[in-house]
Amino acid sequence: MEARPTTAADPAPAATAPAPRRRRAGYRRLPVEQRREQLIAVALELFASRPPEEVGLDDVAEAAGASRPLVYRYFAGGKQQLYEAALRTAADELTSRFAVPPTGRPSEQLAAALDGYFAFVAEHDAGYSALLRGGSVVETARTSAIVDDVRRAALKRTLRHLGVREAGPRLTLLVRSWIAVVEGASLSWLDEGRTLPVDGLRDWLVDQFTAMAAATALHDPQTAEVLAGLLALEGPRADRAELLRAVLEAR
Amino acid sequence: MEARPTTAADPAPAATAPAPRRRRAGYRRLPVEQRREQLIAVALELFASRPPEEVGLDDVAEAAGASRPLVYRYFAGGKQQLYEAALRTAADELTSRFAVPPTGRPSEQLAAALDGYFAFVAEHDAGYSALLRGGSVVETARTSAIVDDVRRAALKRTLRHLGVREAGPRLTLLVRSWIAVVEGASLSWLDEGRTLPVDGLRDWLVDQFTAMAAATALHDPQTAEVLAGLLALEGPRADRAELLRAVLEAR
Numbered sequence: 182m183e184a185r186p187t188t189a190a191d192p193a194p195a196a197t198a199p200a201p202r203r204r205r206a207g208y209r210r211l212p213v214e215q216r217r218e219q220l221i222a223v224a225l226e227l228f229a230s231r232p233p234e235e236v237g238l239d240d241v242a243e244a245a246g247a248s249r250p251l252v253y254r255y256f257a258g259g260k261q262q263l264y265e266a267a268l269r270t271a272a273d274e275l276t277s278r279f280a281v282p283p284t285g286r287p288s289e290q291l292a293a294a295l296d297g298y299f300a301f302v303a304e305h306d307a308g309y310s311a312l313l314r315g316g317s318v319v320e321t322a323r324t325s326a327i328v329d330d331v332r333r334a335a336l337k338r339t340l341r342h343l344g345v346r347e348a349g350p351r352l353t354l355l356v357r358s359w360i361a362v363v364e365g366a367s368l369s370w371l372d373e374g375r376t377l378p379v380d381g382l383r384d385w386l387v388d389q390f391t392a393m394a395a396a397t398a399l400h401d402p403q404t405a406e407v408l409a410g411l412l413a414l415e416g417p418r419a420d421r422a423e424l425l426r427a428v429l430e431a432r
Numbered sequence: 433m434e435a436r437p438t439t440a441a442d443p444a445p446a447a448t449a450p451a452p453r454r455r456r457a458g459y460r461r462l463p464v465e466q467r468r469e470q471l472i473a474v475a476l477e478l479f480a481s482r483p484p485e486e487v488g489l490d491d492v493a494e495a496a497g498a499s500r501p502l503v504y505r506y507f508a509g510g511k512q513q514l515y516e517a518a519l520r521t522a523a524d525e526l527t528s529r530f531a532v533p534p535t536g537r538p539s540e541q542l543a544a545a546l547d548g549y550f551a552f553v554a555e556h557d558a559g560y561s562a563l564l565r566g567g568s569v570v571e572t573a574r575t576s577a578i579v580d581d582v583r584r585a586a587l588k589r590t591l592r593h594l595g596v597r598e599a600g601p602r603l604t605l606l607v608r609s610w611i612a613v614v615e616g617a618s619l620s621w622l623d624e625g626r627t628l629p630v631d632g633l634r635d636w637l638v639d640q641f642t643a644m645a646a647a648t649a650l651h652d653p654q655t656a657e658v659l660a661g662l663l664a665l666e667g668p669r670a671d672r673a674e675l676l677r678a679v680l681e682a683r
Binding site: 314317318320322325350351353354357358361362364365366369373376377381384385388389391392393395396397398399400405408412421422423424425426428429430 | 565568569571573576601602604605608609612613615616617620624627628632635636639640642643644646647648649650651656659663672673674675676677679680681
């Protein structure tokens with residue numbers, strides 16, 4: 182359980198002469214929830230630009246214009262607890278971005294969800310990368326569970342968009358696999374200093390979904406049905422599927 | 433650097449009366465390298481059946497018919513060092529399995545490499561799963577680096593099989609993505625108690641490769657050339673590509 186501050190607002194700083202207070206120009210009293218959110222937001226910003234092991238509690242305190250003891254009042258578990266709270270906040274935000282309006286062709290919906298995803302990746306950069314790469318000192322069974330929650334939410338959301346109530350093991354494997362491809366592609370994108378145009382990457386991922394669904398359809402009637410439905414919804418604009426077919430013409 | 437024993441053979445047990453020696457029926461003196469390999473083999477077997485956090489140094493000692501101090505003589509860093517040595521051994525073994533003879537059609541070579549991979553996954557079960565899932569207490573930057581080495585070797589080997597000398601970013605992304613799909617599929621396979629027939633999974637992965645390459649070919653001339661070459665090598669037997677084309681027929 183997270184230790185939460187019990188006071189209704191920041192504790193007053195220890196009685197001191199006015200001088201040191203004036204030196205901390207950014208130090209302000211904030212309501213409890215607001216301060217907590219501020220600390221998390223500041224931490225997320227720092228984790229975005231540096232790997233977690235290079236971000237200290239002092240950095241967070243300084244960037245938030247707060248004292249180290251104050252940060253500890255909110256996060257008694259220190260950096261690990263702050264990291265996990267920040268990760269949970271980021272995970273909730275990412276999950277909310279999967280919710281794209283169910284309008285337009287399926288490929289347009291998929292593209293919109295991917296745009297939201299890549300915007301998130303760009304914002305969280307170093308933190309996202311460290312987390313998914315593994316081996317970070319702040320990684321624990323708890324942080325892995327948070328990441329798994331996001332993957333599960335992505336799976337559920339994708340299946341709902343596909344109009345599937347009960348997915349069999351192969352359709353589930355298809356969607357999970359495609360999500361792994363999305364993750365890998367976003368990491369490669371960061372690795373290469375975002376030099377690959379993100380629109381091209383997004384379109385590549387949409388095409389991957391169609392192609393991977395087609396390969397799965399050869400092994401699974403449920404996926405075949407879902408794919409046929411998607412292609413019908415794409416309508417006369419299923420031009421990407423047509424191109425895919427052409428490229429598969431054996432020489 | 434790993435601490436290595438400096439003696440040429442197991443240290444003689446501390447001077448004791450014969451009675452306690454007789455109680456340890458399995459205790460034998462082994463040459464240094466042989467003992468080291470035996471301890472690693474025993475550890476790998478234990479890590480295969482239980483998550484790493486549930487395997488203690490005492491378990492390894494007992495299963496090896498050795499004393500705890502003896503295990504420490506070989507692995508002064510304790511369980512973490514033993515785990516990393518075992519992981520390195522497993523990684524080398526897995527990498528060697530990627531080397532399939534370059535005979536037969538491309539899809540047959542891919543299938544052979546996948547058979548080797550799944551056999552490895554089946555042997556290492558719990559250890560493989562814990563490692564790739566992340567968040568394990570024994571996971572460090574060093575263990576992640578070992579896993580990354582294996583992925584790099586798989587990438588290199590696959591590109592060589594494709595006859596590619598210098599892969600551009602999109603072809604690299606394709607192969608990396610497919611490797612991620614293979615990993616995810618093998619984890620799902622373990623998760624579901626190996627109920628999905630492994631032959632079907634292997635064939636699905638071969639089809640995924642063709643489909644993912646086709647989708648990438650739409651975005652990248654180098655991949656288009658490689659795919660055309662592969663389909664030509666498959667020859668009149670490129671029937672899977674033909675099926676893939678058929679399933680992509682828009683309704």
